[in-house]
Amino acid sequence: MLDIRLIREKPDFVRERLATRGSGDEGKIDEVLRVDTERRKTETALQQLNADRKKLSREIGGKKSRGEATDELEQRVRQIAEEIADLNARAAAAEDEQNNLLLQIANLPHESVPTGEDPSANRVVRTWGEKPGLNEPADHVALGARLNLFDLERAAKLSGSGFICFTGAGAKLERALINFMIDLHTREHDYIEISPPFLVRRDCMIGTTQLPKFEADMYGLEDNQLFLAPTAEVPLTNFHREEILAVADLPKKFVAYTPCFRREAGAAGRETRGIIRVHQFDKVELVKITTPEKSYDELESLTADAERVLQMLGLHYRVLELCTGDLGFGSAKTYDIEVWSPGQNAFLEVSSCSNFEGFQARRMHLRFKDRDGKNRFCHTLNGSGLALPRLFAALIENYQQPDGSVRLPEKLQPYFGAERIGMTNVEEMTK
RNA sequence: GGUGAGGUGGCUGAGUGGUUGAAAGCAGCGCUUUGCUAAAGCGCCGUAGCCCAAAAGGCUACCGAGGGUUCGAAUCCCUCCCUCACCGCCA
Numbered sequence: 001m002l003d004i005r006l007i008r009e010k011p012d013f014v015r016e017r018l019a020t021r022g023s024g025d026e027g028k029i030d031e032v033l034r035v036d037t038e039r040r041k042t043e044t045a046l047q048q049l050n051a052d053r054k055k056l057s058r059e060i061g062g063k064k065s066r067g068e069a070t071d072e073l074e075q076r077v078r079q080i081a082e083e084i085a086d087l088n089a090r091a092a093a094a095e096d097e098q099n100n101l102l103l104q105i106a107n108l109p110h111e112s113v114p115t116g117e118d119p120s121a122n123r124v125v126r127t128w129g130e131k132p133g134l135n136e137p138a139d140h141v142a143l144g145a146r147l148n149l150f151d152l153e154r155a156a157k158l159s160g161s162g163f164i165c166f167t168g169a170g171a172k173l174e175r176a177l178i179n180f181m182i183d184l185h186t187r188e189h190d191y192i193e194i195s196p197p198f199l200v201r202r203d204c205m206i207g208t209t210q211l212p213k214f215e216a217d218m219y220g221l222e223d224n225q226l227f228l229a230p231t232a233e234v235p236l237t238n239f240h241r242e243e244i245l246a247v248a249d250l251p252k253k254f255v256a257y258t259p260c261f262r263r264e265a266g267a268a269g270r271e272t273r274g275i276i277r278v279h280q281f282d283k284v285e286l287v288k289i290t291t292p293e294k295s296y297d298e299l300e301s302l303t304a305d306a307e308r309v310l311q312m313l314g315l316h317y318r319v320l321e322l323c324t325g326d327l328g329f330g331s332a333k334t335y336d337i338e339v340w341s342p343g344q345n346a347f348l349e350v351s352s353c354s355n356f357e358g359f360q361a362r363r364m365h366l367r368f369k370d371r372d373g374k375n376r377f378c379h380t381l382n383g384s385g386l387a388l389p390r391l392f393a394a395l396i397e398n399y400q401q402p403d404g405s406v407r408l409p410e411k412l413q414p415y416f417g418a419e420r421i422g423m424t425n426v427e428e429m430t431k
Numbered sequence: 432g433g434u435g436a437g438g439u440g441g442c443u444g445a446g447u448g449g450u451u452g453a454a455a456g457c458a459g460c461g462c463u464u465u466g467c468u469a470a471a472g473c474g475c476c477g478u479a480g481c482c483c484a485a486a487a488g489g490c491u492a493c494c495g496a497g498g499g500u501u502c503g504a505a506u507c508c509c510u511c512c513c514u515c516a517c518c519g520c521c522a
Binding site for chain 1: 441449450460478480481482490491492501502503
């Protein structure tokens with residue numbers, strides 16, 4: 001959430017920056033300021049009463065030890081206690097209200113973010129590689145069916161639409177990609193591997209901004225309190241929640257493979273064809289916890305770390321800088337990485353690398369002690385490195401061969417244990 | 432799931448109703464002194480919020496969380512969470 005002090009001191013600036021998102025959050029600022037004023041007024045009065053009560057109660061203690069009468073004093077304190085109870089309730093209500101308001105207001109876009117209303121204003125910052133010269137390429141659904149890499153009908157039988165069941169060589173390829181990416185990030189990019197719980201508490205979901213605003217998109221358990229994590233961002237970023245880290249230990253760099261669970265009840269259509277948009281998917285996630293001074297450099301390097309996966313796999317991609325109107329709720333700046341999909345004849349988002357600045361850290365009380373011994377909020381970042389189904393789809397589409405097989409990029413071969421996926425694999429799988 | 436014990440400041444650990452935000456020790460920071468790595472003495476040393484233009488300063492809250500009892504609670508009562516030990520069950 002935003003710092004209430006910033007809102008208090010520079011309300012016009014905050015309103016102006018929020019307005020660039022086009023979500024109307026700037027209209028909530030007056031309400032926040034009103035509640036904040038009310039809250040502080042109440043708290044000040046409450047504290048005065050508490051001070052009075054404390055003083056009188058001590059007097060009573062003194063008198064009692066000397067055997068003096070205290071009836072009158074006790075009567076007065078009783079009265080004060082009633083007023084305190086009343087003010088206390090009001091102060092707590094104001095605090096709740098303020099908090100609830102703040103939790104619903106988006107982060108301020110960084111000044112470098114291009115202003116714009118929708119994705120058409122996103123800026124392509126770079127492109128890598130080029131489109132493969134394929135003649136009438138099959139899309140991943142056709143390829144997957146031909147090579148028995150996944151079975152969407154049977155997945156639907158198990159869990160409904162929007163689920164994938166990888167089979168045989170497909171399951172193995174999924175696993176090979178996971179291992180390949182984790183090895184790359186741990187060995188060459190210095191991330192610490194984490195294997196976190198997939199179920200997380202409500203507080204963690206609030207910390208990384210999935211809640212309270214997007215509860216409808218999340219899977220929650222009946223007994224409540226626990227949610228299926230929609231991304232490893234949640235457990236990784238919350239890993240140090242409510243802690244005060246030493247500057248010397250920053251940045252913290254985590255990588256994790258986890259399944260991700262999302263309701264996102266979108267209508268069926270081209271967007272949801274095949275394995276492009278599903279309720280459960282695998283993802284390797286990168287998270288960094290750092291200082292305000294370094295977070296933007298860390299965003300660049302995190303993005304580069306994610307891009308490296310595509311470079312090593314030899315896949316054509318581009319990097320977009322999202323405009324203010326397309327920015328996620330908690331993000332101050334985001335780069336999307338999109339891989340080329342010959343089957344869709346379009347770029348597919350496989351990673352979204354964001355700097356949240358102190359927005360998440362403030363929600364989860366994640367701080368560090370700076371060189372002057374002062375506690376300050378950390379900056380948090382994350383990005384996929386990468387999301388698997390789309391990478392999977394792009395990979396088989398880009399590497400499809402005229403004979404119907406899929407040749408695997410060299411770097412992946414040791415992980416998969418073969419150079420290609422062909423009809424031999426199919427026969428093995430179906431016998 | 433059952434039984435028992437327990438959750439106090441960065442750590443260890445006192446504290447069972449009154450001036451305790453909290454003894455003591457350790458760690459950390461500063462100063463002094465002696466002087467080769469080190470020791471001794473003294474001082475400082477939690478977090479958050481509020482008041483104040485700001486600094487200085489002041490006030491309030493916080494002893495796992497939330498309620499309650501009381502003039503007054505770290506201390507008593509209730510609920511919940513977590514940790515540890517043993518038992519049961521189980522991949």
